[in-house]
Amino acid sequence: MGPQLCGAALLAVGIWVSIDGASFLKIFGPLSSSAMQFVNVGYFLIAAGAVVFALGFLGCYGAQTESKCALMTFFFILLLIFIAEVAAAVVALVYTTMAEHFLTLLVVPAIKKDYGSQKDFTQVWNTTMTELKCCGFTNYTDFEDSPYVRENNAFPPFCCNNVTNTVNETCTKEKADHQKVEGCFQQLLYDIRTNAVTVGGVAAGIGGLELAAMIVSMYLYCNLQ
Numbered sequence: 001m002g003p004q005l006c007g008a009a010l011l012a013v014g015i016w017v018s019i020d021g022a023s024f025l026k027i028f029g030p031l032s033s034s035a036m037q038f039v040n041v042g043y044f045l046i047a048a049g050a051v052v053f054a055l056g057f058l059g060c061y062g063a064q065t066e067s068k069c070a071l072m073t074f075f076f077i078l079l080l081i082f083i084a085e086v087a088a089a090v091v092a093l094v095y096t097t098m099a100e101h102f103l104t105l106l107v108v109p110a111i112k113k114d115y116g117s118q119k120d121f122t123q124v125w126n127t128t129m130t131e132l133k134c135c136g137f138t139n140y141t142d143f144e145d146s147p148y149v150r151e152n153n154a155f156p157p158f159c160c161n162n163v164t165n166t167v168n169e170t171c172t173k174e175k176a177d178h179q180k181v182e183g184c185f186q187q188l189l190y191d192i193r194t195n196a197v198t199v200g201g202v203a204a205g206i207g208g209l210e211l212a213a214m215i216v217s218m219y220l221y222c223n224l225q
Contacts, residue, residue, distance in 0.1 A: 055074065055077055055078065055081075058070055058073060058074045058077075059071075059074040059078075059213065059217065062074055062217065062220070063216075063217075063220060066220070066224050068221055068224055071217045071218075071220055071221040071224075072217075072221055074213075074217050075214050075217045075218055075221070078210055078213055078214050078217070079214060081210065082207065082210045082211070082214070085206075085207070085210075089203070103137070103185065104137060104138060104185075107137045107142075108136075108137055108138065108142050111125070111136060111137065111142045111143060111146060112142070112143070112144070112145050112146050113146070113147075114146075114147070115143060115146045115147065115148050115156075116146055116147035116148025116149070116150075116151060116152075117147035117148075122148070126156075126158075128184055129156065129158040129184060130158065132184050132187045132188060133158075133161075133181075133187065134158070134181060134182050134183055134184035134186075134187035134188075135155075135156065135158050135159035135176070135181040135182070135183060135184070136159070136183050136184065137183055137184055137185050138183040138185065138186075139159075139180070139181070139182075139183045140155050140159040140173075140176035140177070140181065142183070143155050143156060143159070154170045154171050154172060155171040155172070155173065155176045156171065157169060157171050158181065159171050159176040159179065159181050160175045160176055160179050160181070161179055161181060
């Protein structure tokens with residue numbers, strides 16, 4: 001039942017992105033628009049959801065009908081997914097620096113162009129910086145020449161550890177440089193490392209479920225006449 005639910009969730013998100021792409025782009029701004037030059041998120045999620053849903057159905061069908069072909073197909077597809085997940089984890093660990101460089105090329109220009117002028121984009125970043133207690137993607141310099149800085153002649157208060165932006169708490173370039181508030185990408189990495197046990201536990205749990213499903217499918221396959 002688990003794979004069907006995961007597949008249904010992916011399908012729902014994929015359909016939302018495909019049908020209501022305008023609101024998706026409105027929330028995430030130019031970053032999502034640039035990223036979609038490489039991957040069509042909506043169709044990708046629909047395809048992934050369909051595969052996962054079909055995989056869950058295939059496993060249930062094989063177990064109920066005692067079909068060797070269905071069980072073996074289920075096993076090999078799940079094995080491929082498991083290997084892909086392990087490979088993705090290794091790539092994520094090895095190429096973190098490359099990912100940061102790639103994202104910097106996408107995110108920083110978006111901040112300089114839309115922060116302070118595009119309401120939804122600004123709100124998303126304000127929420128992110130509030131929750132992670134960070135400033136920009138890399139640091140306060142990401143906001144230089146942004147509409148916000150041009151209009152207010154100051155940097156966002158988050159870059160000076162301010163919770164409110166009052167006259168007495170204006171975040172100047174000198175204050176931001178002195179405070180040296182961490183960028184959101186590095187802060188996110190720090191939070192992930194801090195909660196590595198939880199993240200690792202969730203990953204291990206998912207991997208364990210996949211291994212268990214493969215073992216059960218092979219057990220059923222081997223015990224069929």
